[in-house]
Amino acid sequence: MRRGVLSCLIVLLWALPQAGAAAATDRQAMQGWYRLVLELVRHTPTYSPPVASRAFAYLGVTGYEAVASGDPALRSLAGQLTDLDPLPAREPGLAYDDEAVVQAALARSVAVFFENTGPTGQRAIAAMTRRQGEAAAAGVAPDTLARSEAYGRALADHIIAWSQDDGGAVVENMGFPYEYQITDAPGHWVPTSRVAQQQLPLLPDWGRNRPFTMQRMEVCDLPPPPAYSEEPGSAFHAEALEVSIARRDLTPEQTAIARFWSDDPMLSPTPPGHWISIAWQILDRDDAGLAESADVMARLGVGMADAFIGCWRSKFAHDLVRPVTYIRKLIDPTFEPLLITPPFPEYPSGHSTLSGAAATVLTASFGEGFGFEDATHEDDGLPARPF
Numbered sequence: 001m002r003r004g005v006l007s008c009l010i011v012l013l014w015a016l017p018q019a020g021a022a023a024a025t026d027r028q029a030m031q032g033w034y035r036l037v038l039e040l041v042r043h044t045p046t047y048s049p050p051v052a053s054r055a056f057a058y059l060g061v062t063g064y065e066a067v068a069s070g071d072p073a074l075r076s077l078a079g080q081l082t083d084l085d086p087l088p089a090r091e092p093g094l095a096y097d098d099e100a101v102v103q104a105a106l107a108r109s110v111a112v113f114f115e116n117t118g119p120t121g122q123r124a125i126a127a128m129t130r131r132q133g134e135a136a137a138a139g140v141a142p143d144t145l146a147r148s149e150a151y152g153r154a155l156a157d158h159i160i161a162w163s164q165d166d167g168g169a170v171v172e173n174m175g176f177p178y179e180y181q182i183t184d185a186p187g188h189w190v191p192t193s194r195v196a197q198q199q200l201p202l203l204p205d206w207g208r209n210r211p212f213t214m215q216r217m218e219v220c221d222l223p224p225p226p227a228y229s230e231e232p233g234s235a236f237h238a239e240a241l242e243v244s245i246a247r248r249d250l251t252p253e254q255t256a257i258a259r260f261w262s263d264d265p266m267l268s269p270t271p272p273g274h275w276i277s278i279a280w281q282i283l284d285r286d287d288a289g290l291a292e293s294a295d296v297m298a299r300l301g302v303g304m305a306d307a308f309i310g311c312w313r314s315k316f317a318h319d320l321v322r323p324v325t326y327i328r329k330l331i332d333p334t335f336e337p338l339l340i341t342p343p344f345p346e347y348p349s350g351h352s353t354l355s356g357a358a359a360t361v362l363t364a365s366f367g368e369g370f371g372f373e374d375a376t377h378e379d380d381g382l383p384a385r386p387f
Contacts, residue, residue, distance in 0.1 A: 026099055026290035029132060030063055031280055033106045034297070036128050037114070038269040038277060044117040046171045048265050049350060050206050050308040053272040053301070054168045055113045057212060059106065060294075060301030062159050066105040066152055067294040070098045074291060077298065081212050084162055088154045095141070097148045102290075103136040104152025112160050167209035175203045176343075187228030188319045189345040198343040207313025212302040214310060222314050225347045228321070230330055237330070243323045244331050247338060255338065260382055261351065262339050268377070271351055272304045275358035277376040282366060300361045307357035311350050320347040 037059065041047045047055070061077055065087055068074035078086045090096055107129040114121060137145050163169060172178075180200040182190065191199045210216065226235035250258075263271040279300055283293050323346065327335040342350070363370075375384035 026102070027283060027288055027293045029099060029135065030102060030106065030290065030293055030297075031284065032132060033063075033110060033128065034059075034276060034280060036124060037110060038273050039124070040110075040114045040117050040121050041269045041273050042266065043121060044114060045266065046116060046174055047270065048175050048202060049263075049270045049272055049354070050203055050312060051168065051171055051175065052270045053305040053308045053354070054163075054166075054209075056272055056276055056297075057301035057305035058113060058159060058163050059109055060298040062105050062109045062156050063102065064294045064298035065155050065159065066102040067098070067291055069101065069151070069155065070096060071291055074295070081302065082210055082216070084159075087158050088151065090151060091147075094147060095144045096151060097136070097140045097144055098290075100133075100136045100140060100145055100148035101152040101155070103132045104149040105156040106152075107132065108153045108156035109160065112156075165210070168206065171203075173197070176200050177204055180204055183319055186230070187321050189321055190325055191343065192322050192324055192341045193343055195343075201316075201344040202342070203312060203344070204316050207309055207311075207316060209309050211306045211309050214306050220310060222348060225318060225320055240323055240326045241331060244327050244335055247335065250338065256382075258338055260377060260385060261355075263351075264340055268380070271354050272308075272358075274376050275300065275304065275355070275362075278358075278372065278374050279362060281375065282362070282370075282372050285372070296362075296365050299365060300358060303357045303361040304354055307353050308350065311348055311353040312344075314348050315345045315350075318347050319345050322346050 037055070041052045041055070061081065061084075064074070065076060068076055069087070069090055076087060078084045107125075111125055111129070114125065117125075133149075140148070174197060176197050177200050182188070182200070189201060193199075214220075226239060229236045231237060246254075261271075261274070263269070263274045268274065269277060276297070279296055280293075282288075283296060288296075322341055324335060324337050324341050344350075371387060373384050373386045378384060
């Protein structure tokens with residue numbers, strides 16, 4: 001059974017190193033923030049998958065820039081990511097503590113990007129900030145510590161300011177628009193939920209957000225879906241029929257796979273959080289250093305965020321009907337999907353777009369053919385799966 005959020009966060013905080021105790025590795029200190037964020041995503045209502053991907057991108061950039069500021073082997077992302085101006089630099093000739101810089105930067109970023117989380121989450125952020133700060137401060141001269149923490153916060157503030165005009169900084173009404181014109185024509189999306197809030201689609205303007213690396217308002221080439229048709233034997237009808245038959249004939253293993261990758265909001269860390277979890281499991285297993293960990297988190301976060309921007313732009317360009325709507329109308333009125341149908345158009349698939357981007361980033365980072373075991377959902381009662 002899934003642990004309650006409060007007990008989970010308390011356990012997480014007590015697992016952090018005490019000031020004066022043997023310090024965790026630099027990677028583990030950064031990883032502690034991500035472990036907390038995965039829980040915050042799960043329990044913060046506005047954090048649908050696209051919104052979560054945005055937070056992971058900015059946190060990844062923040063962590064990377066904090067590490068890169070003290071590592072000459074790493075190149076700043078300023079000038080590489082859209083509209084990111086040069087960040088504050090360390091003052092020459094003065095001492096900085098790298099871990100204190102990273103901790104202060106991530107603490108500021110998490111507090112801002114999750115400022116709307118509930119009281120339990122707020123207490124967890126405050127406790128994490130205090131305990132991580134104490135661990136980073138151990139053995140550091142007071143003036144160096146103060147300078148390092150101030151610098152880390154300055155880096156975070158620069159990135160937070162950059163984030164404010166990207167189009168996704170304000171998410172009202174859980175991401176559902178107050179006004180939206182549904183297209184009243186065959187083949188177009190219609191609501192599939194009885195929830196009043198979900199009678200309009202989730203985040204219809206997300207595809208207009210400023211991307212991190214893609215050109216504005218452009219997406220990668222995407223073939224259109226089959227032409228809409230209600231005729232038996234047409235390509236569209238054949239695909240819907242295939243879905244209906246597959247649902248009827250699901251094997252236990254197929255059902256387990258579907259539930260493992262479902263990653264529903266409020267019941268999981270969402271699909272982008274699942275991939276963040278996978279990446280940290282690999283980094284942990286391979287005992288990666290801080291620089292490699294920061295690099296992977298930045299690449300993965302940015303890649304997933306841009307994947308969602310491109311996907312959402314295409315979703316609302318095609319505005320395709322959901323299979324459940326089509327199948328119930330034309331094939332089987334009793335059809336019930338295995339998983340929850342999300343409240344937005346069908347094509348292209350958000351899960352598939354995101355996972356393709358994440359897998360590409362991780363392959364570029366770790367190489368072709370690497371294996372791993374994914375234990376993301378063990379606390380939810382789903383056993384680890386090897387890949």
